[in-house]
Amino acid sequence: MTTEKTKYPPIRRKAGERDKLLRPGWKYIEPCNMDHYTPEDWAVMNQQRVVYQAEERAKQALEILLASRDAPTFGYQINNYEHCLQTATMLHRDGHNEETIVVGLFHDVGFIVCPEKHGPFAADLIRPFISEKNLWMLERHEIFQRIHLHGFYQPEDPDFINAREQWRGHKYFDWTAEFIERYDIVAINPNIESLPIEFFEPMVRRVFSASPSPV
Ligand SMILES: [Fe+2]
Numbered sequence: 001m002t003t004e005k006t007k008y009p010p011i012r013r014k015a016g017e018r019d020k021l022l023r024p025g026w027k028y029i030e031p032c033n034m035d036h037y038t039p040e041d042w043a044v045m046n047q048q049r050v051v052y053q054a055e056e057r058a059k060q061a062l063e064i065l066l067a068s069r070d071a072p073t074f075g076y077q078i079n080n081y082e083h084c085l086q087t088a089t090m091l092h093r094d095g096h097n098e099e100t101i102v103v104g105l106f107h108d109v110g111f112i113v114c115p116e117k118h119g120p121f122a123a124d125l126i127r128p129f130i131s132e133k134n135l136w137m138l139e140r141h142e143i144f145q146r147i148h149l150h151g152f153y154q155p156e157d158p159d160f161i162n163a164r165e166q167w168r169g170h171k172y173f174d175w176t177a178e179f180i181e182r183y184d185i186v187a188i189n190p191n192i193e194s195l196p197i198e199f200f201e202p203m204v205r206r207v208f209s210a211s212p213s214p215v
Pocket residue numbers: 107108111118119141142
């Protein structure tokens with residue numbers, strides 16, 4: 001029998017075991033096929049869900065970010081997790097509001113796993129809790145970044161590189177351009193000491209506890 005360690009933790013739940021509920025007094029919904037849930041089952045589920053979301057949404061969002069804390073890089077001097085922390089740190093030091101700092105913290109949360117659409121990825125994660133201005137910026141930030149990536153695109157297509165120009169004059173154009181220039185393309189610096197994730201955690205909890213818009 002091999003004692004070789006696997007890279008993943010051992011199986012946690014065996015067949016027949018249930019995962020624990022968040023609260024001791026809560027109920028499991030018994031059917032194992034959602035087709036068989038009754039309206040009463042859904043009423044219980046939805047009641048428990050509201051509390052669960054309030055307690056777990058920010059925590060689990062942070063855990064998604066934290067999953068890449070020790071990841072190596074493909075050339076940048078700091079990894080994507082440190083980049084996100086550095087962006088948030090710079091926004092904080094410049095006196096931006098809590099929502100904007102949290103937006104900065106999550107702006108590239110999907111950069112490795114969903115690179116082509118990482119702006120909308122981050123926007124969807126945090127959409128219910130942020131202003132139209134920051135949502136607009138998040139969704140388009142990767143397009144606004146193109147003009148700074150000299151030599152990245154081969155062959156160079158000026159229309160693609162300058163795609164942000166389609167929004168020139170929009171009320172959030174300047175903020176998006178500023179975010180990229182001051183808080184994104186320069187947040188790759190190993191000489192800058194970022195604030196720890198613990199510093200941002202209460203902000204994340206507060207921002208994520210704003211009333212979500214109906215989905
Ligand atoms: Fe990005």
